[in-house]
Amino acid sequence: MINDIEIIKTESSKINEVDFDNLKFGSVFSDHMLVCDYKDGKWQAPKIMPYQPITLDPSAKIFHYGQSVFEGMKAYKDADKNVWLFRPLDNCKRLNISSKRLAIPELPEAYFMEGLKALLELDKDWIPTNDGSSLYIRPFVFASGEGFHASPADEYKFIICTAPSGSYFSGEVKVLIEEKYSRSANGGVGFAKAGGNYAGQFYPTQLAKAKGYQQVIWTDDNTHEYIEEAGAMNIFVRINDTLITGPTSDRILDGITRKSIIELAESEGIKVEVRKLTVAEVVEAAKNGTLKEMFGAGTAAVVSPIAGFGYKGTDYDLPKLDETYANFLKKRITDIQTNKVDDSFGWRFKV
Amino acid sequence: MINDIEIIKTESSKINEVDFDNLKFGSVFSDHMLVCDYKDGKWQAPKIMPYQPITLDPSAKIFHYGQSVFEGMKAYKDADKNVWLFRPLDNCKRLNISSKRLAIPELPEAYFMEGLKALLELDKDWIPTNDGSSLYIRPFVFASGEGFHASPADEYKFIICTAPSGSYFSGEVKVLIEEKYSRSANGGVGFAKAGGNYAGQFYPTQLAKAKGYQQVIWTDDNTHEYIEEAGAMNIFVRINDTLITGPTSDRILDGITRKSIIELAESEGIKVEVRKLTVAEVVEAAKNGTLKEMFGAGTAAVVSPIAGFGYKGTDYDLPKLDETYANFLKKRITDIQTNKVDDSFGWRFKV
Numbered sequence: 277m278i279n280d281i282e283i284i285k286t287e288s289s290k291i292n293e294v295d296f297d298n299l300k301f302g303s304v305f306s307d308h309m310l311v312c313d314y315k316d317g318k319w320q321a322p323k324i325m326p327y328q329p330i331t332l333d334p335s336a337k338i339f340h341y342g343q344s345v346f347e348g349m350k351a352y353k354d355a356d357k358n359v360w361l362f363r364p365l366d367n368c369k370r371l372n373i374s375s376k377r378l379a380i381p382e383l384p385e386a387y388f389m390e391g392l393k394a395l396l397e398l399d400k401d402w403i404p405t406n407d408g409s410s411l412y413i414r415p416f417v418f419a420s421g422e423g424f425h426a427s428p429a430d431e432y433k434f435i436i437c438t439a440p441s442g443s444y445f446s447g448e449v450k451v452l453i454e455e456k457y458s459r460s461a462n463g464g465v466g467f468a469k470a471g472g473n474y475a476g477q478f479y480p481t482q483l484a485k486a487k488g489y490q491q492v493i494w495t496d497d498n499t500h501e502y503i504e505e506a507g508a509m510n511i512f513v514r515i516n517d518t519l520i521t522g523p524t525s526d527r528i529l530d531g532i533t534r535k536s537i538i539e540l541a542e543s544e545g546i547k548v549e550v551r552k553l554t555v556a557e558v559v560e561a562a563k564n565g566t567l568k569e570m571f572g573a574g575t576a577a578v579v580s581p582i583a584g585f586g587y588k589g590t591d592y593d594l595p596k597l598d599e600t601y602a603n604f605l606k607k608r609i610t611d612i613q614t615n616k617v618d619d620s621f622g623w624r625f626k627v
Numbered sequence: 628m629i630n631d632i633e634i635i636k637t638e639s640s641k642i643n644e645v646d647f648d649n650l651k652f653g654s655v656f657s658d659h660m661l662v663c664d665y666k667d668g669k670w671q672a673p674k675i676m677p678y679q680p681i682t683l684d685p686s687a688k689i690f691h692y693g694q695s696v697f698e699g700m701k702a703y704k705d706a707d708k709n710v711w712l713f714r715p716l717d718n719c720k721r722l723n724i725s726s727k728r729l730a731i732p733e734l735p736e737a738y739f740m741e742g743l744k745a746l747l748e749l750d751k752d753w754i755p756t757n758d759g760s761s762l763y764i765r766p767f768v769f770a771s772g773e774g775f776h777a778s779p780a781d782e783y784k785f786i787i788c789t790a791p792s793g794s795y796f797s798g799e800v801k802v803l804i805e806e807k808y809s810r811s812a813n814g815g816v817g818f819a820k821a822g823g824n825y826a827g828q829f830y831p832t833q834l835a836k837a838k839g840y841q842q843v844i845w846t847d848d849n850t851h852e853y854i855e856e857a858g859a860m861n862i863f864v865r866i867n868d869t870l871i872t873g874p875t876s877d878r879i880l881d882g883i884t885r886k887s888i889i890e891l892a893e894s895e896g897i898k899v900e901v902r903k904l905t906v907a908e909v910v911e912a913a914k915n916g917t918l919k920e921m922f923g924a925g926t927a928a929v930v931s932p933i934a935g936f937g938y939k940g941t942d943y944d945l946p947k948l949d950e951t952y953a954n955f956l957k958k959r960i961t962d963i964q965t966n967k968v969d970d971s972f973g974w975r976f977k978v
Contacts, residue, residue, distance in 0.1 A: 302686070302775025309685060329682045330690075334660060334788050335653070339681075339769050342693045342822030343829070348775075379829035414775050418690050419826075424653025424699075424765050424790055426859050426927075428829045437685050439775055454814075461812035461848035463805075465827045471693030472823015475770075476816040478694070478730035478779045497812035498849045508777050576777075 281310075281394045286326035296404050299442035301576065302412050306402040306438040310391045313420075314381050314432035322391040324398060327437065335422040337429040343419035344471035345374035348575040350410040351396055351438070351627065353403040354615035359396055359627040361413075362613045364389065366532050371415060374468035379428040380417055387434070388415065395436055396627045404440045412441040412576070418471075444508070444576040445490065448583040451506065451570075452489040453555055454480060455588065458497035459507060459527070466504075466527035477507045489586055491572070495555060496527070503553045509572030509580060510534035514601050515561045516568065518547045533573040533609070539621060540608050546601060555587060562592040570594060571602040579606035632661075632745045637677035647755050650793035652927065653763050657753040657789040661742045664771075665732050665783035673742040675749060678788065686773040688780040694770035695822035696725035699926040701761040702747055702789070702978065704754040705966035710747055710978040713964045715740065717883050722766060725819035730779040731768055738785070739766065746787055747978045755791045763792040763927070769822075795859070795927040796841065799934040802857065802921075803840040804906055805831060806939065809848035810858060810878070817855075817878035828858045840937055842923070846906060847878070854904045860923030860931060861885035865952050866912045867919065869898045884924040884960070890972060891959050897952065906938060913943040921945060922953040930957035 286307045294304050305327050312322040337343050347367045352360045368389060372382040392413070396403075403411040415436045421429030457480035460466025465473060477492065484492050493511055494504040503522055505511055510531040512521045519541050524530045541548050561567035562585075570582040581602040584593040611617040612624060637658045645655050656678050663673040688694050698718045703711045719740060723733040743764070747754075754762040766787045772780025808831035811817025816824060828843065835843050844862055845855040854873055856862055861882040863872045870892050875881045892899050912918035913936075921933040932953040935944040962968040963975060 300776075303773075305686060327685065330685055330687075331680045331682045334678065334681055334786055335656060335765075335790075336681075338689060338822075339695060339767055339786075340697050340765070340822055341825035341829075342695060343826040344690060344693060346691050377830055378826050379833055412775060414686075414691070416690055422654075424763060424792075425795075426825050426828075428833070435685055435690075439686075441775075444776075456814050458812040458814035461809040461815060463807055463809035463848055463851075464812060465823075470823065470826065471689075471691055472816075472821065472826060474692035474777050475694040475729050475821065475823060477777075478692075479728050482730055482779070497814055500814075 281322055281324055281391060283324040283394070283398065284326065291401060294440065296440060297406065299404060299409055299440055301441045301444045302439045304439060306399040306440065308395060308399050310395045310436040312383070312387055312391065312434040314434070319381065319383055319387060319434070322387050324395055330433070332420055333422045335424060337419035337421055337423070340424065341419065341426060342472040343378055343380060343429060344416065345371060345378055345380060346414060346416035346469050346471065347371045349413040349415070350575060350613070351403050351413060352410050352614045353400070353405050358615065359400055359403060360613065360615055361625040361627060363532050363536070363623050364392065364625050367415070370469065370530065371417070374470060375417055377465055377468045378470055380419070380432055383417065383434055392436055393627050395438065399438060402438060402440050409440065409442050412439045414439065445580055449490045449572070449580055450488065450583050451491045451493045451585045452484040452487065453493045453585055453587040454495055455500050459494040459504065461497055461527070463526060467524065467529055469529065474507070487586065493585065501554050501556065503555060503558065504528050506572050509574035509577050512537065512571050512573060513553060513558055513567070514569035516566050518549055519601060520549045520551065520553050522553055523550050531574055533575055533578065536609060536623065537573045537579065537605055540605055541601065544608070559587060559592065568595060568597060569600050569602055578610065632673050632675055632742060634675040634745070634749065635677065642752060645791065647791060648757065650755060650760055650791055652792045652795045653790045655790060657750040657791065659746060659750050661746045661787040663734070663738055663742065663785040665785070670732065670734055670738060670785070673738050675746055681784070683771055684773045686775060688770035688772055688774070691775065692770065692777060693823040694729055694731060694780060695767065696722060696729055696731060697765060697767035697820050697822065698722045700764040700766070701926060701964070702754050702764060703761050703965045704751070704756050709966060710751055710754060711964065711966055712976040712978060714883050714887070714974045715743065715976050718766070721820065721881065722768070725821060726768055728816055728819045729821055731770070731783055734768065734785055743787055744978050746789065750789060753789060753791050760791065760793050763790045765790065796931055800841045800923070800931055801839065802842045802844045802933050802936045803835040803838065804844045804936055804938040805846055806851050810845040810855065812848055812878070814877060818875065818880055820880065825858070838937065844936065852905050852907065854906060854909065855879050857923050860925035860928050863888065863922050863924060864904060864909055864918070865920035867917050869900055870952060871900045871902065871904050873904055874901050882925055884926055884929065887960060887974065888924045888930065888956055891956055892952065895959070910938060910943065919946060919948060920951050920953055929961065
């Protein structure tokens with residue numbers, strides 16, 4: 277536990293400028309942010325201050341060497357105005373797993389957890405209550421230390437910002453299974469939420485968008501035969517009544533929504549297989565009618581049904597079912613997240 | 628050509644605070660910098676202004692999604708105070724190749740070239756003249772546009788800073804040939820000078836340093852059997868009297884020093900092979916005495932002889948020769964760069 281977090285409150289809240297009925301994803305920001313500096317070999321005490329610009333030297337290593345990691349979380353408010361997080365300690369632990377791989381000093385758990393709670397307490401009026409909306413939380417760490425030598429920085433900033441947000445995707449999602457570009461290497465940083473993992477996906481995703489797809493499903497960089505993940509989401513495939521998702525690895529993010537969906541599905545009696553899944557198997561299932569569903573799972577997108585996929589110039593439509601695992605599991609997980617049902621898993625966390 | 632670059636000169640030069648006889652690499656910065664903003668769908672005219680901090684919103688995409696690329700160049704001053712660059716248009720072209728892969732808008736060539744010339748004209752007194760020193764030039768582009776959606780930014784900054792610099796490495800360089808971690812994926816961004824490529828190397832390099840090595844030689848992520856590059860340098864191996872370096876690929880940077888060394892060596896009658904090179908071949912050559920030299924080649928490190936390498940727990944020392952390709956080629960290239968000899972290649976560029 278940390279004793280006192282210094283809090284400097286804003287003198288003029290921006291909350292009345294926000295249209296909470298028409299929120300985009302992550303584009304308006306709450307009044308305050310948490311800032312914690314690493315210098316002199318240790319993380320200094322976190323402070324909460326008005327949301328404000330960051331000033332850095334042009335030689336700050338974030339601009340040159342991509343030393344940055346982040347997390348994505350959401351806060352929900354129930355009918356009684358209680359504020360809830362979902363498995364926040366897992367985000368904290370994963371942030372430090374990412375940091376370690378990027379040679380960023382790991383953050384004390386209490387700074388993350390107590391800092392986050394204090395920030396949400398202060399900005400709780402920013403948590404939207406409309407269905408499908410939430411307060412998106414963005415903890416991130418980046419290298420603020422200076423110099424052009426290609427080596428780890430000696431100073432870092434850990435910041436938490438929050439943004440009242442609507443859905444991540446609008447409309448149906450068609451995906452392209454990638455045959456040429458790759459997201460990550462064996463022995464690389466694909467398992468980490470490292471900034472550079474995202475920038476590398478933008479260009480291939482632009483190419484896919486130009487062909488009418490919203491997202492890319494990445495395949496392994498060596499053979500392009502195995503389904504990996506979708507960058508902002510892990511991927512689930514339902515063949516007949518079995519739900520299949522790839523195992524995590526050093527190339528695939530250990531998604532918190534992913535592992536929750538696996539546990540939820542199993543607890544509901546759905547057969548789940550965590551195993552390597554080839555593109556060929558998915559294409560074959562699409563052809564013979566056993567492919568029932570595909571969906572993405574991630575904090576931002578929650579559970580995002582996939583309407584169809586493209587592969588080697590052919591489009592495959594997914595069937596339109598009345599009752600889908602995606603909708604069922606999405607309702608189950610959001611009901612837990614928003615305190616509408618009991619949480620036998622112990623995932624919900626009261627702020 | 629661009630008409631007029633707006634120039635705001637510093638009111639107080641810092642040049643008298645700098646000890647030009649004891650320069651480190653990239654840690655003191657010249658008086659001015661060039662800044663060019665991308666907004667409203669186009670690159671705006673560049674400006675030169677005093678070196679100063681950059682102010683960004685916490686949601687600027689550079690902090691979250693690693694959208695950044697850079698270049699490294701050097702300026703030299705000859706005995707007649709003429710200022711020289713080395714193949715600068717190649718850096719400009721490569722910056723745009725990197726930018727394209729990272730979904731960053733490409734920069735007009737004239738903004739880069741004319742901007743750089745104007746900046747060097749203004750700060751020419753910062754170019755060191757001591758042997759082995761130079762003015763290190765860092766052009767870089769990063770995403771300044773805002774928002775937490777994982778998609779390309781709508782605003783960017785292109786900046787050129789310069790830093791009077793000494794050697795990149797001090798002392799002899801021992802390298803570790805990597806067996807577990809990887810730098811890049813097939814179909815990834817390894818060929819680009821993308822920030823994220825560097826951050827991913829820091830942790831494995833820290834592990835190598837703890838074992839007494841200064842750098843890691845990366846191998847392919849699939850088999851770890853092929854020599855790739857060293858992150859800040861391309862790698863050359865001399866077996867008997869043949870100089871061997873790997874071909875560039877989507878995993879390996881197309882180094883300007885690398886390709887210059889190849890041309891220089893060939894013009895001097897040295898047999899050069901550009902081909903895939905296995906670790907096994909290098910180890911075998913070390914064992915049977917045919918491995919004569921290894922060296923790295925890059926803008927920052929120029930030509931950096933390797934004293935020995937470690938692989939699978941065994942250390943292999945390189946022989947200490949009186950006359951090495953590394954020293955010969957380093958002298959040839961630096962003599963051209965610093966206008967001490969004729970440049971039959973047309974590489975030198977007068978500012």
